[in-house]
Amino acid sequence: MSYYELCNEVAEAIQKAVSGLIGKPEAGVTLRIGADGTPTEKIDEVAENAALSVLEKDGRSMRFVSEELGEKRIGSKPEFTFVLDPVDGTFNAVNNIPFFCVPVAIGGSDLSDIRYGYVKNLVSGDVYTAEKGKGAYLNKRKIHVSSVSELSGLSVISYSYRPHVVAINNHKVRRVRVFGCAALELCYIASGIFDAFIDMRSMLRVTDIAASKLIVEEAGGVVTNGNGKPLSTELDVTKRVNMVASNGMVHDKLLELV
């Protein structure tokens, strides 16, 4: 089974498992605090269990890193790390806001060593994929970042207050949006709908961004931390990072803003 097939099987199992919970208040009931330090809601647990069940049947040995359970070794000699956010955009899913997804990354032991990225939009069914060195794809069609090079023309997704200040008070960028689903928002950078993504809250987990980081890079974009350095951290759900992702043409100007 290829990486694509494995990711797809996991995403489909999650989609089926949570389908009855979308827009339902009971889906948002907090069960406990998860391994990542944030509440595990019912929909998260249902989704993670569905994924685990697929991975345990796969037969390969792997390290499974996931938001709620933290880390679990499957088999005795892990061939790779399988990094999952069972549902990215839980608040949206619980409240029937059509913006949530399943992101999966396959790699070694560090965020800088991801070899395959997969994000499935659970509303539209769109699938974004990237294999290291082989480009990024939306539903198997090649995608590329935008070519906007002026700040004044930028459509930015931002969880950082400075861009809001400049956008809203000084009209220095064209638009700012905040959808509450980082993995999918980053795919909009890869496909050129938005030009940049900024999150300076020191809140992003590897499970949120590992897949989409590779997808943005393979689509021709640039991803760094808030200081302009390459993003690197262990594939561990307790780690938190800042992130600036862009089409590459405005990256330095954005780093000055944040």
Added chain:
Amino acid sequence: MSYYELCNEVAEAIQKAVSGLIGKPEAGVTLRIGADGTPTEKIDEVAENAALSVLEKDGRSMRFVSEELGEKRIGSKPEFTFVLDPVDGTFNAVNNIPFFCVPVAIGGSDLSDIRYGYVKNLVSGDVYTAEKGKGAYLNKRKIHVSSVSELSGLSVISYSYRPHVVAINNHKVRRVRVFGCAALELCYIASGIFDAFIDMRSMLRVTDIAASKLIVEEAGGVVTNGNGKPLSTELDVTKRVNMVASNGMVHDKLLELV
């Protein structure tokens, strides 16, 4: 034909007319500058023409106020003003981001004198309605604003930089979102999914907010300008306002933030 039926017929005509344009780059081609001072894109014109055609067949005389054409008198003795944004969330619609709607308000000559509000979510088909003094409804079921009373628990939709500062840097509110579709975002305040909406850019038009203002108020919420005064302005697409809408329990605290 009741107000509901008239609004619904207009929204359905728009939905049919634009269905082939969602997610298509040609839908976003700028045709000219509209009466509201912003670009008229192809999808806006197609939608407005579909609405006009329904209204001209209705038989009643009315003043039609709409973003692209500005104002048009239908018949000789207007019984009411029909206020329309043919598509609210044009950027989303053109880019296949599932968050756009048709808002319609029926009233006299001022934003403070709206007697009927109707918003149709063009993705899910959900319909929000309110008649002055008779409550607010989602798909004909009564809705009510949330009861969150502490800033730290608030889910806020905000186009104002101060809440971003406090939320992102000081974690004083729980979450901030920006979806880019004011009419529908306000309906999320009415239905209690979000607790407050703030837009201090002085960019909101009566066509964006007239319907949803009544829907929020009839759902038990409070709507003012940024100074805490009642919102009042002519039903004219060139007018721009600020707005703070909330569940009422945190309104004063929000006014201090903006």
